[in-house]
Amino acid sequence: MTSKLAYILAASHSGSTLLSMLLGSHPQVVTTGEINLSPQAIGxxxxxxxxxxxxxxxxxxxxxxxxxxxxxGHVFDLSDAGTDFKASDSAYARRLLNPMVRGPWLEGLRDAALSLSPIWRRQFRQIQDRNAAFVSTALDVTGAGVLVDSSKIALRLKYLLRNTELDIKVIRLIRDGRAVGLTYMDPAGFADAKDPGRRAGGMGGDRKDQGMQMAQAAYEWRRCVEEAEQVLRNLSPSQWIEVRYEAYCSRPDETLSRICQFLEIEPGKLPNSFRHVEQHVVGNGMRLDTTSKIQLDERWRSTLSKQELTVFNRVAGDTNRRYGYE
Ligand SMILES: [Zn+2]
Incomplete structure (x- = not known):
């Protein structure tokens, strides 16, 4: 029997943790945030x-x-979950897994090169088994019918789609690239828990070492959008749904009921406050916030300088406009 998995495909800091927690408050849904836990994510x-x-x-x-x-049959530890395809023991495989998803020809080359590594072939099967075991365990423990994985990255989705034990539906989440770019420039200020002491997984800190310049931030966002497009190209239209961050923040009820319909669960069962439902999410800092209010974050409008907006436009303006962000 296959286990149902809803995968949130998005650039990071597009509101995926909030969306997964909103969905996770539904009695038929469970989420633990991102399943591809790396030891670095947990610290x-x-x-x-x-x-x-x-x-x-x-x-x-x-x-x-x-x-x-x-x-x-799996020894499971959060600091070494063994669910991340990129955490291979082979340096050769890790190098090949580094680039984001590209066109079919380059992806074919990547797969052919990976298949030459016996370590990768063995680990690939193990990682697939562990992911399927994790989903079925979480569904068993909670009695839910579908697990939401907010891992976001396209390469992981590409491989999960090959897992015959998983029945996968994709929620593609898009947010204005200028807002996302700002979070890459200052992750602690714009994409973490509001209380500084709860940032970095509850360890605190300003994460200043992680900030990017706008050119790099815009490029990073554009590549995430492009790789999502590559993976979605191979899916049937019934297997994925597009959701806008701005739409679900301004009209959460409407967006959530559309997603419920897509996931074949009853829309009426979503509670008013997702924070009052027991959830066990790891990953992004907002999971540790206490407010249940869904607030559209458009601080980029007053924060980004004219020069930064010019840089964004040069690198990713076309892509942003293609999704209707003028
Ligand atoms: Zn817990």
Whole structure:
């Protein structure tokens, strides 16, 4: 039997954590945020906080996941989840997995080169097994019918689509590239928990070392959009839905009921406040915020300088306008 997975495909900082938590408050849906957990995303496990407020090592939900994974033959630890295709033991494979998704010809070359690595071939099967085991465990533990994975990246989706144990539907999330670009320039200020002490997974800090210049930020966003387009090209129209960040922030009810319909779950069952429903999400800082209010964040309008907007336009303006952002 296959397990149902809804994959949020997006550039990072497009509002995917909020969307996954909104959907996760539905009784038929479970989300843990991003499933492709890298050790770097978690940092120090003994200090890391789950969105339920508990330290992750003391969270009962994650304990049940660990037990469920063990029953399926997998030793599971959040600091080494083994669900990320990019975390291969082979340096050769890691190098090949680095570029974002490109056209069919280059992707064919990538796959052919990867298949030459015996380490990759073995790990690819293991990673696929662990992902399928994780989804079925989370569905079992919660009694939900569909798991939302907000991992976002296109390359992961490309490989998950080959997993015969998963029945995958894609929620493609798009946000104005100028807003996303700003979050890449200052991730702590524009894309993390509002309370500075809860940033970086509850460890705090200004994350100044992670900031980009606008040219790089705009390029990064444009490539994310392009790679999403490449992967979607291979899907049937019934397998994916396009959602705009701006639309779900301004008219959440309308957007969420459209997504519920797409996922074949009852729209009427969404609670008014997603924060009052027990959830165990790891990843982006907003999961640790306390407000349930859905607020459209358009701070880029007053924050980006004329010069920064010019740079954005030069690098990614065409792509942004193609999606109707003038
Ligand atoms: Zn928890």
């Amino acid at each position: 120090s496990l003994d200090r890391y906080r789950c969105s339920c407020g508990e330290l992750i090592l003391e969270c009962a939900f994650w304990q049940k996941i660990k037990e469920g994974m063990a029953a399926r």
